[in-house]
Amino acid sequence: MMGALLKRIPGRVWRYVAYAFVALSATAIAAGFVFWQSLYFGMPALPDNETLWSKGREQAYEFRDRNEDLITVRGPHYGRVVEISELAPHVTQAFIAAEDKRFYEHDGADTSAMVRAAWANWRSGRTVSGASTITQQIIKNLVLDSRQTLKRKVQEIRLARQLERRMTKDEILSLYLNRIYFGSRAYGIDAAADVYFDKAPTELTVGESALLATLPKAPSRLALDDNLDGAKARQIYVLEQMVDAGYLTPAQKETAIAEDVTLADTEAPVSEFGHILDLVTDRLGDMLPDAPGDLVITLTVDREIQAEVHTALVQHISDQGEKLDVTEGAALIMSLDGAIRAMVGGTDYTLSQFNRATQAKRQPGSAFKPFVFATAMQAGLDPFSVYQDVPTRFDDWEPRNYADGYVGPVTVAEAFAKSLNTVAAQIGHDIGEERIISTARAFGILSELQPLPSIALGSQEVSLYELTRAYGVFAKMGERVDPYLILSVTDSRGQLLYERPTYDPVRVYPANLARDMNSLLARVVQAGTGAKAAIRGWTAVGKTGTSQDWRDAWFIGFTSELLGGVWVGNDDDSPMNKVSGGGLPAEIWSDVMAIALKDAKPSRLAGAERLFIPSAAAEERITFYRNLAGAFGEIAPHDVTVAEPTSAPASQR
Secondary structure, eight states, rough: OOOHHHHOOOHHHHHHHHHHHHHHHHHHHHHHHHHHHHHTTTTTOOOHHHHHTTOOOOOEEEEETTSOOEEEEEEBOOOOOOOGGGOHHHHHHHHHHHHHHTTTTSSSOHHHHHHHHHHHHHHTTTTOOOOOOHHHHHHHHHHHHOOOHHHHHHHHHHHHHHHOOOOOOOHHHHHHHHHHOSSSBBBHHHHHHHHSSOOOGGOHHHHHHHHHTTTTTTTTTTTTOOOOOHHHHHHHHHHHHHHHSSSSSHHHHHHHTTTOOOOOOOOOOOOHHHHHHHHHHHHHHOOOOOSSSSEEEEEOOHHHHHHHHHHOOOHHHHHHHHHTTEEEEEEEEEESSBBBEEEEHHHHHHHHTOOTTTTTTBOOOGGGGHHHHHHHHHHHHHOOOOEEEEEEEETTOOOOOTTSSEEEEEEHHHHHTTTTTHHHHHHHHHHHHHHHHHHHHHHTOOSSSOOOOGGGOOOOOOOOOHHHHHHHHHHTTBBBOOOBOOEEEEETTOEEEEEOOOOOOOSSSSSHHHHHHHHHHHHHHSSTTGGGGGGGTTEEEEEEEGGGGGGEEEEEESSSSEEEEEEEEEOOOOOOOSOOOOTHHHHHHHHHHHHTTTTTOOOOOOOTOOOOOOOOOHHHHHHHHHHHHHHHOOOOEEEEESOOOOOOOOOOO
């Protein structure tokens, strides 16, 4: 009956129905096309390969010591780029098994996996399965975002397939492993292996690789240092997938599950290295103003030595600080080419970021005298020359010796060893303050210095950094030492951005006079005020320094291998309990230098073997002056008139 009714419908009606069907179909197709195209509206262009490696990186500095051992990371830990060919097969296999078993078969998006996931999700009524390939994860993390929308998913698939046409599978896998987030601020397989296991990714075991492969799925929730049990549970799943893919045998899986996992200590050495890292970070801004977001900086410091030197300084001040009224200290050690091996800017970086090795300007006291005597020797002074250690006045300023006594006639060498202030002041006046300043400038002291008589006793403020550097001229036989902390800078892909250049050192002082100065400095340690600075097995030379009212105490010196300086005092400039440079600073200096020299072999220090013993002529002059003084019953004062009176002296010893 229905057929009869349909036959009665006129043909033109059928034509209208056909027209309507075609129109509706065309409209539906057009609407579908427009909708489909709208999914791609605003889709970003796929960045070039180089941009994919750097896109989205925050500023991050990875610091390594001179032996390439990691010190710490400031900012996210990106690690270094690792090529697939460098990794053991089980490392890449763990990630492929966990994330994308058909990685080497699909074109960027796994259609069959998407169908299976859609069916599983429909049956359960919720999302229980995903189908993102490794390539899609790269697009989601580096190009798009993580919003769960159809538009974002469609764009992800298209861009993933574009990426597959541009890069090889191994290149894509390398990009994935080096950019994926592993939790605990670690990005990339190199950073993850270092943060969690303190090892290179080339050394990862099967069990460790499977543990790391659990993290991309939920890096924050499963981070090994926060939820090892949860990660271990998922590790079993990853290992089972590796067996299913044919990468492991069941026996190998069980062995991997039974592996004893030892996590690395992830606490950054803030207190020991904080002052150094601040200084390096500041210098990087000037050296590389347009640097990329991730930098690997190799420093001149030795991680182990730095930690031990810091510990030694803190221990000395902790043990003696209360008795001696000392609260702070600083230490600096460098090789004779200027490479800084250790720098301690204070006892506790977490309490104070002020770097007392570079930023603090304090009175050096007698530690400044080597530049006075070096200037005089260049002007013709003889170490055997005899001066009178007698009360000396410069208008209203009368420098006094540490012990407030006077020995009368004395050679220059002996006056230097005993740090006699009256003789240093006389020598300074004889050669002129401007010449002393010129010498100090040439040696590397850049702080402002005024041509006042008391400069001979170290009354004007300098930093430990520049004072220690300046002593290097003696150690280097007249060549200036230019300290440096940075050996090289690369990005995480190994591209060299900076490397310390080699250059010929600048001569600023005659070599023969530097040897003579070394003789004077050696006498300080062997028979003078710096006896506590001696180092077993080594020839050590240097000079003590103590400022007015015991506010600062120093020891600066060197061996044939290393140059070092120590300062102790208080940040508020309050006096210590009679701490002199030959006391606590010399003790600390001896200990920290011994730490830094523990793997070195003692060698000859030019000039230090010559101890200036007065010649017969000098002995005759000394005897004459002493007999003369004895005839009058007292030591005659030495009066000097100066054009402009200066303030009270800053030096005691």
